Amino acid sequence: MADKHEQTVDPHTGTATTGHEWDGIAELNTPLPRWWLWTFYACIIWSFGYWVAYPTWPLVSGYTKGLLGYSERTNVTEALQAVRDSQAKLNEAIVKDSFADIKANPQLLNFALAGGKVAFGDNCAACHGRGAQGSPGFANLNDDNWIWGGTFDQILQTVRYGIRSDHPETRISQMPAFGVDGLLTPSQISDTAEFVRSLSKLPHDNAAAERGKAVFQGDGACATCHGDDGKGNQEVGAPNLTANIWLYGETREAIANQITTGHGGVMPAWSGRLDPATIKKLAIYVHSLGGGQ
Ligand code: HEC
Ligand code: HEC
Structure with missing residues (x-):
């Protein structure tokens, strides 16, 4: 291996060599293209400007804020x-x-x-x-x-x-607990429940429903609030009993339970x-x- 430090010009490309040569292979001294170099320098200068203008360097507590005061957090x-x-x-x-x-x-x-x-x-x-x-x-x-x-x-x-809330202006009303308070007998309650079912055209026992109708429309009973036709009264929050839409359910048990206890949902x-x-x-x-x- 020869290691001559003799700078010559490569006859094939016309480019100067660095003078390094190994077994007849010489290293060309090809400089970086100008445009590349200038872009590189420009980037370095730009980065200094960026450091000064924008938040960049972390510090022990916080970071350099930059002269422009830019901050994603402020933006958000x-x-x-x-x-x-x-x-x-x-x-x-x-x-x-x-x-x-x-x-x-x-x-x-x-x-x-x-x-x-x-x-x-x-x-x-x-x-x-x-x-x-x-x-x-x-x-x-x-x-x-x-x-x-x-x-x-x-x-x-x-x-x-x-x-029925604790607000002084609450909507309020109370269906009597006809069963619990002994206002109606159990058989009157089951008859009335049959009549209520008939109002919504649910399967029912006709004779019982007829007896229930008399109770329903009797003095001080159901019609006072639900109306003779059972269509309800929004003034006293008495549901429409003819729409087959139920707050507590349409089964005989659910209706009899309602008549027995009166419920009184709280909102x-x-x-x-x-x-x-x-x-x-x-x-x-x-x-x-x-x-x-
Ligand atoms: C003082 C008014 C009042 C009287 C009298 C009254 N109700 Fe009611 N009824 C209501 C109110 C108010 C509700 C709603 C209860 C609730 O929201 O918890 C209700 C609910 C019901 C419901 C439940 C409806 C559903 O959607 O689930 C049935 C059934 C019913 N009443 C039947 C009767 C029958 C039968 C009688 C007579 C035996 C009667 N009510 C008498 C006020 C009354
Ligand atoms: C703790 C349970 C509860 C919460 C929470 C509640 N409600 Fe109610 N709400 C009820 C009950 C129970 C009734 C039926 C009351 C009755 O029996 O008349 C009701 C009834 C209503 C009604 C009347 C329906 C009708 O047919 O007239 C409206 C409207 C309503 N609620 C809206 C709301 C809204 C809006 C909210 C939320 C801000 C709310 N509720 C939160 C329990 C609740």
């Missing part, structure tokens, strides 16, 4: 604040505007429905079910059959003050627990679930 905070501000405006409009105005404003209505749905999942689903389908004792809010009324204002009042008041905008959004959402009276 500002973006969140912007969303909050626009939500605050929408919430204000929800509280201030009438139901008719909200319904006529698609942006506001969608905002109310979306917010109502979330609040329903958080506060109401435990009792009424995720899909507001209800369960025995807990009203189904999807149908257009309302115990206390299905207009927007009636729903709003129910949600605000509750039913909490939300006024004071939820802000007025949320309560109104809930009422709008629930109204949209039923037929929308």
Whole structure:
């Protein structure tokens, strides 16, 4: 191996050699292309500028902030604040505007429905079910059959003050416990239950139902609240007994049990627990679930 340090020009390429040569193979001295070098230098200069302008170096506590004061976190905070501000405006409009105005404003209505749905999942689903389908004792809010009324204002009042709740303005009523308090005999109760079933066109014993009808329409008995025709009365939260939609169930046992005990379901008041905008959004959402009276 020869190791001569003689710089010559390579006859084939015309490029100078470095003078390193091994067994007749010489190393060409090809410089880096100019454009590449300048780009490289430019990058170095750019990086210094970047260090100064932007947050870059970690410090013991925190990091260098950079002269521009740029921060992803500030950006996110500002973006969140912007969303909050626009939500605050929408919430204000929800509280201030009438139901008719909200319904006529698609942006506001969608905002109310979306917010109502979330609040329903958080506060109401435990009792009424995720899909507001209800369960025995807990009203189904999807149908257009309302115990206390299905207009927007009636729903709003129910949600605000509750039913048999601890709020002074609560909706309140109580079906007597006809069995427990000995107002009716067990046979009168089973007869009346037969009549109640006949109101919803469920299979029933005709003779018993006839006897039950007399009890139902008798003085101070059922018709006072449920009406002679059994269609109910929203003023006193007496369910319609003719729709075959049941709060407590349609079996003979369930109906006889209702007449015996009177029940009296409790729905909490939300006024004071939820802000007025949320309560109104809930009422709008629930109204949209039923037929929308
Ligand atoms: C602790 C259980 C419970 C919770 C939580 C609850 N409800 Fe109720 N809700 C009831 C019961 C029980 C009834 C039926 C009361 C009755 O027997 O008349 C009812 C009835 C209603 C009614 C009246 C239905 C009708 O046919 O008139 C509406 C509207 C309603 N709830 C909406 C809501 C909304 C909205 C929320 C959430 C903010 C909510 N409820 C949370 C138990 C609950
Ligand atoms: C003072 C008013 C009042 C009187 C009188 C009354 N009810 Fe009721 N009734 C109600 C109320 C209020 C409810 C709802 C109870 C609840 O929400 O827990 C109800 C519920 C019922 C239900 C349950 C309906 C369902 O959807 O599950 C039946 C059945 C019923 N009543 C039958 C009768 C019969 C039969 C009589 C007479 C023997 C009677 N009621 C008398 C107020 C009354």
